[in-house]
Amino acid sequence: MTIVLNExxxxxxxxxxxxxxxxQDDRTPLQLHPGDLGWAWALGAKRLAAAVRTWSADGRIxxxxxLDGPDVLRLTTxxxxxxxxxxxxxxxADLDDPGRGVLPPGKVxxxxxxxxxxxxxxxxxGWQPDEPWTPLRRDLSEPVEGSGLRIEVAGPETAEVRTAVHRSAFGSPRFTEEVxxxxxxxxxxxxARCLIGYDDRGDAVAAVTVWSAGPGRPGLLEPVGVHADHRGRGHGAAICVAAAAALRGMGASSALVCTQSSNTAAVATYRAAGFEPSPERLDLGRPA
Known part of the structure; x- marks a missing residue:
């Protein structure tokens, strides 16, 4: 078949x-998900398009x-x-040759x-195993228990609350109400849905965005965050439970999330929310 690289x-x-x-299917522990592009859409469609490449054969992608960052490509087929x-x-061939416009030169x-x-x-x-990641999955064939938080779906009137939790959780000022x-x-x-979790005092303590790929397919949690002032109280696991419940309500077959294996606290949080780890997956690295 003739394969064509496209921007x-x-x-x-x-x-x-x-x-x-x-x-998307439940046989693949985690792969590039429509929610990954949906989350990146916050940067604007033009910037996202500049970071996406497709390969087609006979008109089929x-x-x-x-390109999730300057030197990391997330790819699936x-x-x-x-x-x-x-x-x-x-x-x-396209990945190894910087002249083809997929990856920059050097280590990637x-x-x-x-x-x-x-x-x-x-x-x-000559590509080598690189950073290890732990995919985790929660089956959604059965009802999901309550999270213990009051959950609100973020909308235009609560966008500032949603973004404030994110900015605190990740220490980043970029996710504003306008974004x-x-x-x-x-x-x-x-x-998709942005969920805000409130504790019994009415404080916004955690937030998550969930992305459906359609009924009967895995949904994605991206991103998950706990307000810096409210950590260590189980709110991370609670918002993940709420995320699983939301995805089940949207018809998803399972809920997926992935984190660096070195982030043992995150792995423990997801496991506490009923997510089971899949075998560790290694990225590949092209030597400099």
Whole structure:
């Protein structure tokens, strides 16, 4: 098959999201999710489009990559082509040559699903195992217990509360009310919810955004945060339980989240919320 590398532009982002939505299944512990692009939409569609690449064959998108930072590419493929030799070789050539406009020169990291032929092809080319990540999954076939927090779905009138929790949790000033409105106006947010958790004093203590990929498919938690003034009280696990309940209400088959394996506190929080860890996944690194 003839495989074509594309820069989809703003008009092509919806096609990339639709492909990612169709590829989500519970057999893959975690892969690039439409919610990842939905969250990045907060930066604006033009900036997101500049960070997305697609590969197509006969008019069908067969792989999607998202440059999540200057030197980290998150990439996944159509499940039926994950072992396809032609696709793996073409992707490897495009990833290894900075002149093709996918990755910059020098040391870079790559996320790609386990079991993909691409991993083996890149290893043959000298790419090395890199940062370890722990995917976690909660099955949603059964009802989800209460979280113990009062949960509110954020809207325009509570966007400042939602963003204030995030800024405190991550120590970042960038997620403002104005940025939230850009996020919420993006087309992917139609299948998302921002949840705010309040304690029994009425304080906003935690927040999460959940992303559905459609009924019967895994949903994603991205991001999860606890206000810096309210840590160490179980609110992280509680907001994750609320996130699982929200995704179940949206028809998701499971709830997914992933964190660096070195972040043992986060892994413990997710496990306390009923998420079970999948086998550790290693990124790949291209040597400098």
């Amino acid at each position: 989809p532009g703003v008009d092509g982002l919806t096609g990339a999201v639709d492909a990612l939505r169709a590829w 067969v792989a999607v990559g998202y 159509a499940p039926d082509l994950r072992q396809d030799e032609d696709l793996a070789r073409r992707l490897a 990291g790559l996320e790609v699903p386990d079991g993909a032929r691409l991993r083996e092809v890149l290893a043959e080319a 939230w409105h850009v996020l919420a106006a993006g087309p992917v947010y139609a299948d």
